[in-house]
Amino acid sequence: MQELPLIARYTRPQMAVIWSEDSKYRNWLRVELAATDALAKAGIVPAAAAAELRAHAGFTVARIHEIELDTRHDVLAFTTAVAETVALAGSDSARWLHYGLTSTDVVDTAQALALTQASALIRAGIVRLRDVLRTRAIEFQHTPTIGRTHGVHAEPTTFGMKLLLWYSEMGRNLRRFDAAAEDLRVGKISGAVGAFGKLKPEHEEAILAELGLTPAAISTQVLQRDRHAAYITTLAVLCSTLDKIATEIRHLQRTEVREAEEFFSAKQKGSSSMPHKRNPITCENISGLARVVRGNAQVALENVALWHERDISHSSAERVILPDTTILADYMLDKTATLIEKLLVYPARMLKNLELTGGLIYSGQLLLDLAEAGISREDAYRLVQSHAMNAWQNDLNYRTLIESDPEIAALLSPAKIAAAFDVNRQLTNIDQVFARVLAEG
Numbered sequence: 001m002q003e004l005p006l007i008a009r010y011t012r013p014q015m016a017v018i019w020s021e022d023s024k025y026r027n028w029l030r031v032e033l034a035a036t037d038a039l040a041k042a043g044i045v046p047a048a049a050a051a052e053l054r055a056h057a058g059f060t061v062a063r064i065h066e067i068e069l070d071t072r073h074d075v076l077a078f079t080t081a082v083a084e085t086v087a088l089a090g091s092d093s094a095r096w097l098h099y100g101l102t103s104t105d106v107v108d109t110a111q112a113l114a115l116t117q118a119s120a121l122i123r124a125g126i127v128r129l130r131d132v133l134r135t136r137a138i139e140f141q142h143t144p145t146i147g148r149t150h151g152v153h154a155e156p157t158t159f160g161m162k163l164l165l166w167y168s169e170m171g172r173n174l175r176r177f178d179a180a181a182e183d184l185r186v187g188k189i190s191g192a193v194g195a196f197g198k199l200k201p202e203h204e205e206a207i208l209a210e211l212g213l214t215p216a217a218i219s220t221q222v223l224q225r226d227r228h229a230a231y232i233t234t235l236a237v238l239c240s241t242l243d244k245i246a247t248e249i250r251h252l253q254r255t256e257v258r259e260a261e262e263f264f265s266a267k268q269k270g271s272s273s274m275p276h277k278r279n280p281i282t283c284e285n286i287s288g289l290a291r292v293v294r295g296n297a298q299v300a301l302e303n304v305a306l307w308h309e310r311d312i313s314h315s316s317a318e319r320v321i322l323p324d325t326t327i328l329a330d331y332m333l334d335k336t337a338t339l340i341e342k343l344l345v346y347p348a349r350m351l352k353n354l355e356l357t358g359g360l361i362y363s364g365q366l367l368l369d370l371a372e373a374g375i376s377r378e379d380a381y382r383l384v385q386s387h388a389m390n391a392w393q394n395d396l397n398y399r400t401l402i403e404s405d406p407e408i409a410a411l412l413s414p415a416k417i418a419a420a421f422d423v424n425r426q427l428t429n430i431d432q433v434f435a436r437v438l439a440e441g
Contacts, residue, residue, distance in 0.1 A: 007324060007327055010289065010327060010328060011327050011331065012121075012327075012330055012331055014121055015121055015331075016327075018114055018118050018121075018326075019118075019326075019327065022061055023114065024110070024114065025059055025061065025064060025078060027110035027111075027113045027114055028075075028078055028110045029057060029058075029059065029082065030110065030113065030211065031106045031187075031207075031211065032053075032079075032098060032106060033053060033057060034207050034208075034211050035098075035101060035105075035189065036050040036053050036054075036096055036097065036099065037050050037054065038203060038206035038210060039096075039099060039100070039199075039203060039207075041206065042202075042206065044099070045096045046096065048093070049093035049095075049096040050093075052089075052091045052093040053093050053094070053096065053097060055089075056085060056088075056089035056091055057082050057086055057094075057097070059078065059082050059085060063081045064077045064081045065077070067081055073103075075103035075107065076103075079097055079098050082097060083097060100191075100199040101189065101191075101199075102191055102192045104188075104221050104222050105188060105189045105190070108187065108188055108223045109187030109188060109189065109211065111318075112185060112187050112213055112223070113213070114322075115181070115184050115185075115326070116181070116185050116213075119177075119184075119326075121330050122235075122326060122329050122330055122333065123177065123181070125333030125334055125337070126170060126173060126174045126238070126333060127174070128333070128337050129333055129336055129340070130167055130171065130174065132337045132340045133163050133164075133167035133170060133340060134167050134438070136160075136340055136343070137161075137163035137164040137167055137434075138160065140159040140160035140163060140345060141158060141164075141430065141434055142158060142430065143158050143345075143350065144156055144347075144351060144354060144423050144427065145157060145159045145162075145350040145354065146353050146354050146361060153353075153356070153357055154361065155361055155362075156423050156427060157427075158427060158430055159260075159347070160430070160434070161430065163340070164433070164434060164437050168437045171440060171441070173234075173238045177238060179234075180231040180234040181231065183227050183230060183231070184227050184228065185212075185213055185214060186208075186213055186214045186215065186227070187204075187207075187208045187211060187213040187215065187216070187223075188216050188222075188223050189203065189204040189207050189208065190204060190216075190219050191221075192221050192309075193220055193309040193310075194218065194219040194221060194309065201215070220306075220308075220309035220310050221309050221310035222306070222314075224304075225300070225304045225306065225314055226304050228300055228303065228318070229297075229303065229304050231300075232296055232297050232299075232300035232321060232322075232325050233297045233301070235293060235326070235329045236293050236296070236325075239293040239294070239328070239329055239332055240290055242290060242333070242336045243286060243287045243290035243291075245336060245339075246280075246283035246284070246286040246287045246336070246339070247283070249283050250283045250284065250287070253278075253283075257349075258346060258349050259345070259349050260345045261280070261344050261346075262278075262280050262342075262343070263339075263342035263343065263344060264278045282335055282339050283339065286335055286336060289328050290332070292324070292328060293328055293329065293332075296321040296324060299317050299320075299321050300321060302317070303317055354423065357398060358396070358397035358398045358400070359397070359399035359402070360388055360391055360392070360398045362399075362421045363385070363388050365420045366402065366417075366420045366421075367380050369412060369419075369420050370384065370408065370411055373411040373412055374411065375411065383405070383407060383408060387402055387405065399417075399421055402417060403417060
């Protein structure tokens with residue numbers, strides 16, 4: 001029976017295969033057979049025995065579990081199950097299985113294989129999301145919208161700038177992820193305390209070369225967990241970016257804002273009791289799962305400190321956090337890419353919200369224009385802010401207040417005032433920002 005991943009609801013099929021029990025033991029067997037092959041070439045294991053192991057070694061997950069009930073040691077249960085399949089083929093070559101290895105030589109090296117496979121899926125997800133963000137950023141490059149600071153209207157920007165910002169950030173996430181994943185593409189066949197008591201460094205190099213891994217320059221019985229901590233924390237940063245994207249869209253979907261919203265299918269339902277509801281459930285799902293990944297990063301950091309040359313306090317935790325974190329990162333990347341791809345965007349509502357304050361958002365430009373006209377910045381600020389506070393408190397049109405002020409009229413012509421309230425004037429450098437970001441690739 002195929003064991004389900006820890007979070008079946010959030011597990012995509014390819015990632016489920018990687019973290020299945022069957023795949024785990026197949027990776028263990030890959031390490032064992034790579035070892036016997038390399039040691040046979042070195043003249044340590046008989047070539048015929050290595051060939052027979054390659055031909056006959058196998059296992060069933062059920063049998064491994066059955067043996068482990070007695071041994072209470074998963075690697076011994078595994079090697080025993082494999083030895084049984086070899087013996088059934090009429091060969092005694094299983095005595096050369098696991099020759100010169102300790103359990104963690106197999107487990108940590110095989111785990112590196114699984115993480116390499118998982119990383120390939122995650123990397124593809126990052127690339128896909130970047131492509132989607134780039135496409136939609138260009139689509140809305142010149143679509144004006146209000147920028148908000150502290151949740152309050154600030155100055156105009158474009159919706160494309162929001163998407164471009166995320167695209168750029170995902171580029172940094174990709175570079176960080178590539179470095180962290182490469183740092184984990186290592187194995188170790190260095191024995192019980194890392195001193196190569198039974199095999200030699202050149203044997204390790206040959207075994208790992210066959211597996212496509214690099215030897216850790218030094219290890220104890222285990223690969224050092226700073227590597228895993230860096231990897232998981234990198235995924236936590238990545239998922240925090242996805243949370244950031246989701247949080248922005250959640251705000252934009254609020255009824256009072258409604259500048260963008262998640263795609264809502266014809267048969268979808270938002271509430272069991274309120275038929276009008278269209279809720280940002282995908283965004284909320286992403287934000288919630290990001291919290292789990294950030295929590296897992298804390299566990300990964302705790303795993304760095306082990307006793308002496310090895311204890312197994314990290315092992316039980318990693319059985320949870322390594323599958324869970326890669327599974328969630330893969331799922332969240334797919335969800336976020338689809339979210340952006342299908343995002344409903346409302347430029348007319350953006351324009352309406354831009355005009356909501358009657359021109360208050362142009363106070364900064366007006367301040368500069370008045371200073372340029374010859375009065376002190378302090379006097380200009382006083383004039384601009386006094387009308388702004390009046391408009392805020394009494395729900396008045398700010399531009400009308402400015403145009404009717406004789407002190408301002410004496411300094412700025414109607415054309416100059418109109419220019420201060422021109423949204424396009426605020427957006428003249430957008431193309432340069434796009435060019436700069438897209439040139440980064």
